[in-house]
Amino acid sequence: MQTARKIAILVDPIALSRKGGDHAAQLARELLGQGATVRAFGAPPGSLPQSSSEHGTTLAQYAPDAILAYDAVSPAAWIGALHARKHHIPLVLIEGDASLAARRLRHLGLWIFGPTVRRTASALVALDPQAEQRLLAQKFARERVTRIPPGVDLEEYRPGLTSGLVHRHHIRGRLLLYAGHLSEGRGLELLISAYARTLSQNGDWNLALAGDGPLRSRLRTQVERLGIASSVHWLGEVGEAELPGLLGASTLLLVPGTSPQVRGQNIPRALASGLPVISSDLPALHYLVRPGENGLLAKAGDLEGWCAALQRAAIDPEQRRRWSRSARSQAESELSWKQVGREIAARLGALELSPVPSSDCAYPRRTA
Numbered sequence: 242m243q244t245a246r247k248i249a250i251l252v253d254p255i256a257l258s259r260k261g262g263d264h265a266a267q268l269a270r271e272l273l274g275q276g277a278t279v280r281a282f283g284a285p286p287g288s289l290p291q292s293s294s295e296h297g298t299t300l301a302q303y304a305p306d307a308i309l310a311y312d313a314v315s316p317a318a319w320i321g322a323l324h325a326r327k328h329h330i331p332l333v334l335i336e337g338d339a340s341l342a343a344r345r346l347r348h349l350g351l352w353i354f355g356p357t358v359r360r361t362a363s364a365l366v367a368l369d370p371q372a373e374q375r376l377l378a379q380k381f382a383r384e385r386v387t388r389i390p391p392g393v394d395l396e397e398y399r400p401g402l403t404s405g406l407v408h409r410h411h412i413r414g415r416l417l418l419y420a421g422h423l424s425e426g427r428g429l430e431l432l433i434s435a436y437a438r439t440l441s442q443n444g445d446w447n448l449a450l451a452g453d454g455p456l457r458s459r460l461r462t463q464v465e466r467l468g469i470a471s472s473v474h475w476l477g478e479v480g481e482a483e484l485p486g487l488l489g490a491s492t493l494l495l496v497p498g499t500s501p502q503v504r505g506q507n508i509p510r511a512l513a514s515g516l517p518v519i520s521s522d523l524p525a526l527h528y529l530v531r532p533g534e535n536g537l538l539a540k541a542g543d544l545e546g547w548c549a550a551l552q553r554a555a556i557d558p559e560q561r562r563r564w565s566r567s568a569r570s571q572a573e574s575e576l577s578w579k580q581v582g583r584e585i586a587a588r589l590g591a592l593e594l595s596p597v598p599s600s601d602c603a604y605p606r607r608t609a
Contacts, residue, residue, distance in 0.1 A: 249305035251317040271582025319354035322361035331592040337368030392578035400515030402489030418491040423454030426500025435547035488514040513572035517564035
């Protein structure tokens with residue numbers, strides 16, 4: 242596999258507070274580990290791993306062999322496109338963020354930056370099915386779009402961890418975990434109803450809601466009305482340092498989202514933790530869940546379907562152990578940052594070896 246000798250990573254500062262920031266930092270670390278020279282542009286000093294400043298403090302001085310830019314119609318992508326067109330080098334765009342702020346900026350960026358970026362991008366990497374569909378809707382060529390899932394730290398998220406949160410909340414027995422915002426579109430009222438009708442009647446099961454949001458009061462009222470308050474635990478916001486242990490101490494992760502905007506960012510972390518997942522069958526959620534192998538899928542918004550999924554998962558401990566082993570194996574083979582870095586480096590290598598012809602609106606690698 243040929244890796245670009247000098248890679249520029251372009252990120253807008255605002256992206257570092259969203260999903261793209263973590264992805265850029267981890268990817269930079271992996272590319273450096275593969276022997277590439279990496280420089281970050283647009284990010285505050287020290288926020289991304291990179292080679293020493295002697296390689297150039299501006300994009301022109303650095304003279305990269307290839308450019309990676311985050312968010313397909315962002316200022317970073319536009320700057321990357323201008324440089325790639327001028328110097329005839331590959332531009333690879335990485336698309337993943339689906340936050341409300343990103344959607345608002347994307348609408349403006351599509352009009353301002355879209356035409357130049359579309360004409361220049363040699364390849365695009367979508368981090369999930371939502372990102373893939375956005376790129377296609379923005380008129381990027383289908384044959385240039387590749388889906389590579391977001392990576393997960395297999396040392397940070399691993400089986401066998403324990404959680405002080407579980408002990409502090411005096412949780413005993415098996416634990417169903419929801420971790421995320423308590424808001425509309427998350428399917429939480431349905432989840433509580435399904436739990437009340439099924440596993441709440443078994444004294445060995447608990448439901449934990451880790452997060453906060455505008456629905457908290459309404460959900461608590463629902464729990465009290467259904468008479469299941471003794472086995473429903475409100476953990477509040479969980480910090481990044483506490484999440485690996487919480488996932489490791491749980492029995493199943495539940496992702497009952499009903500809105501297409503639900504991202505399911507804890508699903509890769511759960512798989513790395515050896516934690517089986519029951520998820521709604523939305524495209525942004527189900528692409529990593531393999532029913533009967535690492536968990537189950539249920540129709541979004543379908544109470545009967547969720548009741549059936551909870552009962553099926555609960556009935557067979559050996560089945561859950563098999564799911565747990567399969568989840569970790571999948572994370573190791575598909576979701577490790579090492580694997581993600583290799584796939585993106587391979588994409589860059591393929592572009593260097595077989596660049597898209599300039600007549601097809603993309604630019605081949607600069608010659609010496």
